[in-house]
Amino acid sequence: MTTLEDPTAPIAIPIRPDETKVERYERFRLLFRSPTFLLGFFLAGIWVICAIFGNLITPHDPVAPDILSKFEAPSGQHLFGTDKLGQDVLARVIVGARSVLVVAPLATILGTVLGTTIGLITGYYRGFVDEATMRVVDAVLAIPLIITALVAITAVGPSRTTLVLVIGFVFTPIIAKTVRAAVLGESRLEYVQAARLRNEHGPYVMFAEILPNVTGPIIVEFTVRLGYAIFTVATLAFLGFAADPTVPDWGQDISAHYPSINGGYWWPVLFPSLAIATLIVGINLIADAVAQLFER
């Protein structure tokens, strides 16, 4: 009967529990229940541990040439065998995770930050800036990614920084396109009109109003791009553009040993290849699970 006392009093409202929080928590729970994600998390997790603790968990020194024991087949002593310099392949695979797992995520973060900014600007302002930027983006996308990267790295010389910059820049247009599409959808909503109606500045509308609403597609795009970035880093190393030729690197090791396969020495090529494959599959499984979650 409380409803009858004072009609002007605020109605006692049975508030719903904080559903945004519940939702967020729910997302994590669902993610950790998805077999796809768990498998991906496990695979990628192994390599992340290797990248962090590398030298501490290797059974041998990865950069200790031993002319006497080169090309030894996998055995109890050397689980993955040794390479043409007699270095332990297992040790090099473990330590090699680091070079990929430093460059690729940094490059992806760079690409995501730049791409998000460009996507927000073009999607929000539209008009000439949008047209011009998108044509450039299309032009960049028309050239195979690896060629663009190769040309750029040849021009500036390979180093960890240039690799991050080049891959980051190459990814920017792709991410910009995805973000732009999401922003276009959001801009139609009336909260954006309401912001304009109180004369908010463009940057506020873009970053404070729209950006929080397009984080879903951005996270999905980030995980997908991360897989590609790893692949690109490995490919570039294979082609001779490793970030640092003195440290073990999967792509570089494959490139150094693939001529020896004909001699029956398959192990120095197979194991780094498997490493790349499992890492990328792992990341892609995570990306799939995340995408499924956000697109529901």
Add this chain to the structure above:
Amino acid sequence: MTDAAIELQDLQVAYTVRGVDRAVLRGVSFQIGQGESYGLVGESGCGKTTAAFAIMRYLPRNAKIQSGSIRLNGEDMLGMGGGNVRRLHATTLSMVYQNPAAALNPSIRVGPQLTEVFQLLGGAKEEALHRSEEMLHKVQISDPKRVMRRYPHQLSGGMQQRVVIAMALAKNPTLLILDEPTTGLDATVEAEVLDLIGSLRQEFGTSVLFISHNLAVIAKMCERVGVLYAGRLVEQGAAQEVFRDPRHPYTVGLLRSIPRRGVRKDETALDTIPGFLPRLGATLPGCVFEPRCGLAKEICREQEPDLFPLGHGRASRCHFHDRAQELPRIAPVRLPAAHVTNGKPLLEVANGFKTFKQEGQDVQALVDVSLVVRPGEVLGLVGESGSGKTTLARVTAPDEGSRLEMDGEPLAGKVEKRSNEQVRSLQIVFQNPDGALNRRHSVRRIVGRALYKLLGLRGQTKEDRAIELAESVRFDQTLLGAKPAQLSGGLKQRVAIARAFAGDPRIVLCDEPTSALDVSVQAAILNLLVELQTQKGVSYIFISHDLGVVRYISDRIAVMYLGRIQEVGDAETVFGGPHHPYTEALLSAVPNLEGEERTRIRLEGEIPSATNPPSGCVFHTRCPRFLGEICVQEEPPLAEVEPGHLMRCHIPVEELRRLQADASAAAQAKTTT
């Protein structure tokens, strides 16, 4: 028993959400006789559509039918296998959804989509084609051959819905389920589609389950009605009886929330239903409506009432069904009246033109519009979609030569070029609060930002002011930290209103502010708007397609058609007549709860394209009172026919008055006989 087309017996349906079963239908029983039309009403979330989907066996995957039975022509539907269900879909069960555009496949022409239905029934291709044409004729499509070659998107909403209805009736179903079939359509189109459904029902003898939140539509279309609340059928009976003499407090409350019989804000305030629909799956030991019921007693809390039979097929699930109409009012009977000052116009548009470029063609959205908004008044804008209401109201960048002034000062079309004072003075309440509030921001941030931006407030002053604003829109301040997703539709709209009022505006544009809301919530929001207007002395430009709502809240009304103002005047004059023929048609299109037939005018066809408007009077192509050559040749001026009443028509006003009086007398004679 066996003569029922469909019979639901104690149907219980639950949705599994986050691993818990949540009850949606709590034992619903009703039956629909052969050829009978049964309406289901109730606010959103009551389970209307779930009931329909259960009958169709189309329930979403997380839904469970926990108990009960559904019998179609005496055949048990729940025990049926997938193949048999598909057979029923192909032959005896049809459903028409709210959004016809989504119900038709956008990539297949209308012809093949329709003939497929006949081919499924076993017809040869030639015969199927022939029968499709026939069917389109029956749904009053005058040129079936041409329509069949079209893609769905090339047809208007009304045409699309006709095609969907044609597809649904193609198999001559035993039961046709209509789920809000006219909700997205304009009133004039709605009237046509409803007439069509009515006449087809007589022709085919189909049983109909008609779902709508619009009580007047149900009153017009259905013989019997069931009122659904929180998954419970709370009242049932002959439609006219239930609406005339409701026996459940919920029905009483719903009926009191609707502006009808021309009620106005300065006469009687609308009543509302307090509180909220119980959450999905809430456990309700007593009566489902008890928490919101003004008549609730101890027994209501403890004991679930039966569906008491009241004779003549009527029943009410209320312990106090004999006293239902004594339900105490929640809203005050009268709202304080606003003062319209006849002073200087607050906002003035003179010779307003607005042209859009669309695919290289000029579209004239506004043509020679002149209008003033006075301080403290509510100006209602009505007209079908595409008539230019929203364009006019948004007052953005008119064409060169148009004059737009606020307080006698020119008002720039672009917000960036307006003075701070002007930005504060003009704010909007949007139709859909879901889109209008940033779903990642808390209410505090949404309102606070407006206070900061419009008034420059910071810190504690801002917080104090936010609390004050929340109070003024009856928004519990403990909810300031909530995000929009946690709030109900009505609460969200209150937040949107608070934001619009943050900068002490002088004109608030209300663009269909209640059309996304349920009727009881609509009533509360309308009352709130009236109250705020009186307190703060603001003016509203109020757009709505619901004429009852416009009449309730507006002081003056402008009727628009194809970018032109056809009639302006005081609300009572415009509604009382003599009307412009277009206004007359609009009014006659609206179904009313009393079920009485007004003058029956149906507009033919669609609004002509604004790229190529008709010559002379733009309304002449559809005008029910078309005079002749003069209407085709010459555009009538917007002339003052009575003091303060302007109209754009060649027919002299006295003539209109006489014609319309005759017509309504004739209609009355028809209803009484």
